[in-house]
Amino acid sequence: MDSKHIYQLHADVCKALANPVRVHVVEILSNGELCFSDILERTGGLKSALSQNLSQMVSAGVLNVRKDSRCNYYSLSSDKVYMACQLMREVLIDNLEQQNKLLLKIKAEL
DSSP states (O other): OOHHHHHHHHHHHHHHTOSHHHHHHHHHHTTOOEEHHHHHHHHOSOHHHHHHHHHHHHHTTSEEEEEOSSOEEEEESOHHHHHHHHHHHHHHHHHHHHHHHHHHHHHHHO
């Protein structure tokens, strides 16, 4: 497998997480497998929109789905998915802290 293919797969996973609802789903599923209706209840929104989001996440390998006669159950494909999202949140917090320091410095110079 060449590196360009790996980059494409990496980008596909990032695209699958590039949505606030999908990040919320990762957080929800970090505690374990849930039925579609439970995820819908926790995220709110439209059933069709959630279905599409979950489908994209399954296609990218971020989620697993287990079909039952009563419900589709979703789970994270790996605990590392949640860890990656948490790491990105830490990057966001670091960036916000830097921006806040800059803002305070600018205000002090006025």
